[in-house]
Amino acid sequence: MAELTVTGGRRLMGEITVQGAKNSALPLLAATFCIPAKCTLQNMPALSDVSATLSILRHLGCTARREGQSITIDATTPARYIIPESLMRELRSSIFLLGPLLARFGRAEIFAPGGCNIGARPIDLHLAAMKQMGATIRQTDEKIILRVPRGLHGADINLRFPSVGATENIIMAAAIARGTTQLHGAAREPEIVDLADFLNRCGAKISGAGKSDIVIEGVRRLHGCTYQVMPDRIIASSCLSAAALTGGEILLRGVNHAHLAPVLPAFRRMGCRVTAVNDALHLYAPRRLVPFGALVTAPYPGFPTDSQSAFLAMACTASGVSRIKETIFESRFHQAREFAKMGAHIAIRGSQAEIYGVPRLHGARVKAMDLRGGAALAVAALGAHGQTTVTCAELIDRGWEDIAGTLRRIGANIAPS
Numbered sequence: 001m002a003e004l005t006v007t008g009g010r011r012l013m014g015e016i017t018v019q020g021a022k023n024s025a026l027p028l029l030a031a032t033f034c035i036p037a038k039c040t041l042q043n044m045p046a047l048s049d050v051s052a053t054l055s056i057l058r059h060l061g062c063t064a065r066r067e068g069q070s071i072t073i074d075a076t077t078p079a080r081y082i083i084p085e086s087l088m089r090e091l092r093s094s095i096f097l098l099g100p101l102l103a104r105f106g107r108a109e110i111f112a113p114g115g116c117n118i119g120a121r122p123i124d125l126h127l128a129a130m131k132q133m134g135a136t137i138r139q140t141d142e143k144i145i146l147r148v149p150r151g152l153h154g155a156d157i158n159l160r161f162p163s164v165g166a167t168e169n170i171i172m173a174a175a176i177a178r179g180t181t182q183l184h185g186a187a188r189e190p191e192i193v194d195l196a197d198f199l200n201r202c203g204a205k206i207s208g209a210g211k212s213d214i215v216i217e218g219v220r221r222l223h224g225c226t227y228q229v230m231p232d233r234i235i236a237s238s239c240l241s242a243a244a245l246t247g248g249e250i251l252l253r254g255v256n257h258a259h260l261a262p263v264l265p266a267f268r269r270m271g272c273r274v275t276a277v278n279d280a281l282h283l284y285a286p287r288r289l290v291p292f293g294a295l296v297t298a299p300y301p302g303f304p305t306d307s308q309s310a311f312l313a314m315a316c317t318a319s320g321v322s323r324i325k326e327t328i329f330e331s332r333f334h335q336a337r338e339f340a341k342m343g344a345h346i347a348i349r350g351s352q353a354e355i356y357g358v359p360r361l362h363g364a365r366v367k368a369m370d371l372r373g374g375a376a377l378a379v380a381a382l383g384a385h386g387q388t389t390v391t392c393a394e395l396i397d398r399g400w401e402d403i404a405g406t407l408r409r410i411g412a413n414i415a416p417s
Helices: 022-034 048-059 092-105 124-132 164-175 190-201 233-245 264-269 305-315 332-341 371-382 393-398 403-408
Strands: 003-007 013-017 038-042 063-067 070-074 107-111 136-140 143-147 156-158 180-184 205-207 213-217 226-228 249-253 273-277 280-284 294-296 321-325 345-349 352-356 365-367 387-391 413-416
Touching: 003 371, 003 393, 022 038, 022 048, 022 070, 022 092, 022 164, 022 190, 022 233, 048 063, 048 070, 048 092, 048 393, 092 107, 092 124, 092 164, 124 136, 124 143, 124 156, 124 164, 164 180, 164 190, 164 205, 164 213, 190 205, 190 226, 233 249, 233 280, 233 305, 233 371, 233 403, 264 273, 305 321, 305 332, 305 352, 305 371, 332 345, 332 365, 332 371, 371 387, 371 393, 371 403, 371 413, 387 393, 403 413
Parallel strands: 013 249, 038 226, 156 180, 294 321, 365 387
Antiparallel strands: 003 387, 003 413, 038 070, 063 070, 107 143, 136 143, 180 213, 205 213, 249 280, 273 280, 321 352, 345 352
C-alpha cells in the first residue's frame, strides 16, 4: 500500500474486533526458534513485519506456513546462525532472534536492525545481557559476531532501563540456558506476559512476568504448543481515537480492559464516555473533544509512547490546549510538520509538544514518517474537511492489518492506492 486516500467529515459508528498484537506476534515468532518442534500461533495479524520475520525464520532453516489467522512454525532442524544484512534491515524486531540463536547454536552473526525512524534504539542492553550469560562479542563495522563456547548460563542481570526488547531477548535465551537467571528492572508490558505464557505453555519455567523482577529457570528442552496471540492494545487505542475525533460511537470487541488502563482516563478527560462489558469496550464521543490536559509517555503501566501520536491527532481539534511530553523516543514528534499541513497548530519544544486546538483540519497531501505517526495522520484525516492523501502508507502496514478495511467497517471513507 503506497498511499491512503481519506475523505473526512463522517461520524464513525459501528463495531470492530481488534486484531492480534504486532508487539506480541514478533517476539512470539522469534521464540519458536527456541523450540525443536512445531508451534501454531493463532490470531496472527497479516502485517509486513510478520512477513519479514517469517522470511528470517525460513532463511535460518525453519518451515513456516500460514492458514488464515494461524501460523505454524517448525524449528526442529534449524540450519543457519547468520541473519543477512538485507533481512536485518527490514525490521527492528529482528534483534529478537539474538537470544534464540545463541541458545540453539551457541553462535550468532547479525547486523544493526532496521525499523521505524523514531529515534535512537541502541541494542547495548541486549548485548550486555548476552555477555553476562557467557557470550563473547566482536564487532566489525556494522556486523556483530557472538560466540558462546561453553553454552549460555544463567546470570543475575540488572537492566538500567526497562527495555521491552532486551527483557524479551533475555527471557528467550534464559528459557533454555543452563541454570537460573534473575532479571531485575524488567519491562512490565502485557506483551512480556504473553511471551512468558507462551514459553511456559511449551515447558519453560518463568515466573514474575509483568513485574520488575523475573526469574527464569532454564530447562533442557521445550516442546511445541498451540497459542493465541493477545489483542493489540495500540490498535485498539487508535480505533477509539478515530471514533472520538469524529464525534462517533464505537464498540470494540476482543480487547483486554486492563491493557488499556493507561489510555482510558485520557479519553474520559476529553469528554468521551467509555464503558467496559466482558471483552468489549464502548466509547461514545461528544461533538467536539475537550483537551486532555497533559500527557507524559512512560514505560508500562505508564502512558504508551505508541499511542502518543493518535492522541496528538485528537488534540489538534480539541477546544483548547493540550500538552505531551515524550520520554521514550526523541523523534516521535517529527510527524508534527505533516499535521501542520492540515492546519494544525503545534509547537515543539525539545521533548514537549503544545497542541492548540483548531475548529477543524483540512485535507492535504501528507507523508507518514513511521508506523504510529502514519496511522495518526489517517485518524486526523477522518475528521478533516476534504480529501487527504497519506503517502508512504506502507509503513502503516507494518503494524495495522488492513487499516482501510477496518475503518470502512465503521463508516470511514478511506481507500488504499
